[in-house]
Amino acid sequence: MKVLVAVKRVVDYNVKVRAKADGTDVDLNNVKMAINPFCEIAVEEAVRLKEAGVATEVVAVSIGDKSCQEQIRTALALGADRGIQVETEGGVESLVVAKLLKGVIDKEAPQLVILGKQSIDSDNNQTGQMLGALTGMPQGTFASVVAIEGDKAQVTREVDGGLQTVSLNLPAVVTTDLRLNEPRYASLPNIMKAKKKPLDVLTPAELGVEVTTHVTTLKVEPPAEREAGIMVESVEQLVDKLKNEAKVIA
């Protein structure tokens, strides 16, 4: 079984991102970039399926300019077998990402596609679901457990009320939640080996996809700041403030 994993290059999760003063965009100058944490979990899951003898090959795909090859190499160092970069200029919207991934899927015919449930930059949480629609595959979103049984995937999903388990016909799309697994660290020998693994570059035109724009960002700004609060000395004082000043408890 071939597994396709999508990875996105995003700002490292430790970086506190700020809007530029002129409000045109976020300030990404000299900011550390990394693989999106949810995508890292997706790679780990695919590699574990390979180690368990369920998957035969893991292909990592990223969409973006040449710099995203860094994140493909990270995926290869974590255990993916080969990489594909779909070359685009700048950011591409989720719907277009889904179309490009569908193009890759048409060529690669994977039985399982694993993506992160959202990227920590745009926080959209859409690409996997859109990919499901475009390919006609079922979707197991926000997955905390994935089990392959014959021609089906049993996926436990983290939903608002608790956990829901669904059975999906393969091929299927899975999007990862935080507790699906804990990704490993790439070892130095594996990082070196990853440099020699194959990495193909495709263009949207080769995949028959037109890169379109549906949503334009007009402005970015910092959120409303909370006013500084006060420190209280005791529980007694806290309860008094909540009752008589904030009036939020009776």
Added chain:
Amino acid sequence: MSTLVLAEHDNESLKPATLNTVAAATALGGDIHILVAGENCASVGEEAAKVAGVSKVLVADNAVYANQLAENLSLLVAEVGPAYDNLLAAATTTGKNVMPRAAALLDVAQISDIIAVESADTFKRPIYAGNVIATVQSSDPKKVITVRATAFDAVAAEGGSASVEAIDVVHDAGISAFVSEEMAVSDRPELTAAEIVISGGRGMQNGENFALLESVADKLGAAVGASRAAVDAGFVPNDMQVGQTGKIVAPSLYIAVGISGAIQHLAGMKDSKVIVAINKDEDAPIFQVADYGLVADLFTAVPELDAAL
């Protein structure tokens, strides 16, 4: 202008997030319809018909919609959708699961998690875990939108008198099946709808210690939440997680106990009206957003708080 709101429900009753979503639809203006898709969900349809500002309720009652499977529901939304300018759902795990799939079937983008309607095509939404607010404009002929419930004041659940129409549109994609669910059972209010929330973090040390918070919660009529650290550590289940990737809450009072205040947690609660932080580390970032901070050992302070209430 016309808007279709996908009802959030459990086949028995309408979930409050639907009322916040209708509020966002009201901000867009025009006719508002609600789509109730489920099985044996007539009572939800009746409830939806009473929601203020709604003119029509469509009820698709069929076993294929019983568990809100995205594969089936998105086909329904995509079939009913072309008659509307806007398709809205709450940004709950159901809305987030179904709407992007429906958007792709309609070949339009989705605007996720809006917090304000600026005009018919322009919206505000948080990005980068809420560190930045983006104003975005859609050029699609049809807008598919998920709504952050806490950002819109709920419309009245009563007072409307919409017509109810059964629709016989059955889509069974036949590619997925519901197997089982483990839902949290609690007498306390739902986290996203509670007036008061008390949450614990890594500082709670284990799951048993959450009983300290539960006791306070029961006195205040509060819901109990948790930080990602507490959920990842296995103290409590995932449905209690408050944060960027968990639940977004905005109660009147949020009490953070033993929570350091990571960006991703703050993203889920910083719109609360009053924030209280109890932490023994005086440098914890949570104090920067707290209205009232108390530097104390939670194992002393929480029982004291319990006794004082």
